Amino acid sequence: INILEPKMKVPELMKNIDIVNQGESYSLNVSKAKTPKLGKGEVLLKVFSSGINRADIFQSQGKYPPPSGASNILGLEVSGEVIKKSADVHTLNIGDKVCALLSGGGYAEYASAHSELCFLIPENIDKFSASALPEAIFTIWHNIFQLGNLTKNETILIHGGSSGIGTMGIQIAKIFKNRIIVTAGTEEKCEACINLGADEAINYRKNDFLSYIQNNVPTKRVDVILDMVGGEYIEKNIRLLRYNGRLIFIAFINGSKVNIDLLKVMTKKLIITGSTLRSQSLENKIEIAKSIRKNLWPLAKSGHIKPVIDSTYSFTKAMEAHNRMKSGEHIGKILLINK
Amino acid sequence: INILEPKMKVPELMKNIDIVNQGESYSLNVSKAKTPKLGKGEVLLKVFSSGINRADIFQSQGKYPPPSGASNILGLEVSGEVIKKSADVHTLNIGDKVCALLSGGGYAEYASAHSELCFLIPENIDKFSASALPEAIFTIWHNIFQLGNLTKNETILIHGGSSGIGTMGIQIAKIFKNRIIVTAGTEEKCEACINLGADEAINYRKNDFLSYIQNNVPTKRVDVILDMVGGEYIEKNIRLLRYNGRLIFIAFINGSKVNIDLLKVMTKKLIITGSTLRSQSLENKIEIAKSIRKNLWPLAKSGHIKPVIDSTYSFTKAMEAHNRMKSGEHIGKILLINK
Missing domain, CATH: 3.40.50.720 (NAD(P)-binding Rossmann-like Domain)
Incomplete structure (x- = not known):
């Protein structure tokens, strides 16, 4: 696969969140992992923010293994900047700010996303809050x-x-x-x-x-x-x-x-x-994405659909973000911010 | 409602099958009931044959009451000849031989049927066997x-x-x-x-x-x-x-x-x-009938769809027909023949 050269230098290793003691009493720690390689149709995102989902807690508890082929790293949705892309991607440009549905890998400095599952962040939505939208x-x-x-x-x-x-x-x-x-x-x-x-x-x-x-x-x-x-x-x-x-x-x-x-x-x-999103084929997800691009994205651009944000946690506080969701006290989305 | 005059004389009372001792140990007897009056869009059929359905047994046992507005007489499908019709019926003529889906009233000498739920009997299917088709x-x-x-x-x-x-x-x-x-x-x-x-x-x-x-x-x-x-x-x-x-x-x-x-x-x-057929609105049934007329009826005409008949019972043997179904030994449809 041809990869277009990034403008930004991409390190071989990146920061990510690791699950320690997977199971009921798991904890989350900052660690290092290989920066993802790109497949056909994919882009590499420098992650701004990752949305927390209940599925992340189940995965940390060992109850919801990622599907084969998906990253072992937690995180099903992010916002980020396109810094690298597979040569067959024509719908996105380096520098585009997008939010994306992932099948894993969001709790990290960089994440690979399929270009068809990326959406340009509307002007009226800030680059962190946009990660609350995809899931x-x-x-x-x-x-x-x-x-x-x-x-x-x-x-x-x-x-x-x-x-x-x-x-x-x-x-x-x-x-x-x-x-x-x-x-x-x-x-x-x-x-x-x-x-x-x-x-x-x-x-x-x-x-x-x-x-x-x-x-x-x-x-x-x-x-x-x-x-x-x-x-x-x-x-x-x-x-x-x-x-x-x-x-x-x-x-x-x-x-x-x-x-x-x-x-x-x-x-x-x-x-x-x-249904669960993660168990669906890439083809199915792309079909859903097309329908969303047509029917809903204009409503996000016009301000009729807004992310409802409960709270944001910095990258090192991932465990606290999970605890917030486990408490059941949140209203709207909990985000993990890369800054 | 205007009713076109029948060529055949229609008596006020007709033969029908009555449920005696409704409940687990019910029996079926020949009795007399009022010949049905016609509503909008309906035709009166002189019944050739009535298909037996498991729902008839449940109704006889008192477990499946007919929906409001439906005849109390058993029988959800018949074949018969159109002998009278409401003036607003333009798709059928007096003398047409049809099979019809009913919401009740089939175990009788005459039955009213909605014209949109009637189908002309294909030439290659005999007038009795046709009653096996609608349900x-x-x-x-x-x-x-x-x-x-x-x-x-x-x-x-x-x-x-x-x-x-x-x-x-x-x-x-x-x-x-x-x-x-x-x-x-x-x-x-x-x-x-x-x-x-x-x-x-x-x-x-x-x-x-x-x-x-x-x-x-x-x-x-x-x-x-x-x-x-x-x-x-x-x-x-x-x-x-x-x-x-x-x-x-x-x-x-x-x-x-x-x-x-x-x-x-x-x-x-x-x-x-x-789904059950009987619980659906007349409008729904007519919609289904339209789709059948387009997609399946040509296949019945061409001989690709045939009724599979297990056995036929004369009108006075309705209880034996039910017993045949209860035995579970039948293959295909059991019919009650008016002759």
Whole structure:
């Protein structure tokens, strides 16, 4: 593969975050690793910032190994500057500032990214905050709109409304004129969701979401549910969906093993599905990226979609960033900043 | 509603089959009921034959009440002659011989049917056997092809391959160039499925279908599963599906309450769905009918799709027809003949 020479000198070794004692009591340390080599269609980014995802915690705990071929280094999304590119990349130039979806390798000084999974950072979004966009936008667009086929005027229930994914989901569903109900764990989180555009925010510590919606929401039922909780939510979700409803899983924080009655899946013609981004082929991800470039990126450029940032941690504080996510107190995204 | 006058005299009362002692030990008796009145878009059929469906048994047992507005009389599909029609029906003429999907009322001398759910009987199919087509064709087309999006060269597993639905599914999937695996309960049934075009027929009394497919079928996994069994099949189905696989329920003979792990739904991006015909709106059924008229009816006319008839019973032997279905010994459809 021909690699165009970088303007910036790229060292052979770079700083990265290593997982020490992978398992429940892991820790994260700054270490050195080889700077990534580029494959076909790839660019090398000097990383500004890396978005923290729950998958990073699972990987650190040894529960979520990276797919074959992916970097062992944590980090599924970054923002950065293109400093080197494979000769077959024509859509990006050296010096471009982008954010990118990765299949690993984000917690590092440099990261390789597929050019088709890079997006130019909109002018109104700062170069660090942009790293909060890729995972959330890809996840919301693919699951809610592509798999879930959420249609104008339909009602969507988003569990975990104040998460990085949830805060993005509220904004996008609002733009597409959907009625939005979310669940969240504190009054402060509920308020944040309402401020972002949710029509109803249910504090699940105070109210059972099923009976709350049945008793307080005019529609009583919902068309689409984005679930990252699983466990005892699953049967309630199925009861809450109207005819032709769609239940979409993007995580199972409370577990995926359940005792359920699937009869309503048939009688209500429900669709149960879900996805993880990382398990999808590069071709699939590129297809999703094309659809996002067409349907959503103009909305990020125009300021209608903004990253919601909970907190930022400097590179040496990666473990504190993970602890913040584990605390469950965050609203929006947590970032790891390379400066 | 204007009703065009029939050429044949229609009596006020007609023969029908009544459920006596609805419940587990029900019986079926010939009785008298009012001849149906016609609504907008409907035609009155002098019934030649009525197809027996498992739903009829569930209804007789009191487990499957007819939807509101539907006839209380059993029977979800018939063949018959149009002897009267609502004035707004322009697609059918008095004297046309058709088969029709009903939401009830088939076990009778006369039945009303929506004109859009009637299909002219192809010349190569006799007027009795035609009553075996509607439920099977609608079920297969809607579930496997519309919901399941079965695509050329994909592999489909049909549980209950020798049932009325199964025998139709094999024929249609064959035409659309799919690899077809079925399960059935005897060697004779397996042979019938192979003769209809199945590539593999697994006798589930001799072999576990999951390990059989994993060890003996080159693809090892399947793309689409049509399941009418449920119960312990469900987890096995989920394990057997490849990435992007679809699991579609049309019945739960072994129950719908299960203990399962839904993790693979997310990691393999599966779709779990299903439907019953009767619970769908008239508009939905008409949409399905349009697609069938375009995609499948020409294949019935050309002799590529044929009803597979297990046995026929005269009108007074309805209970024997039900007992035949309950025995599970049938291959193909059981019909109730009005002669």
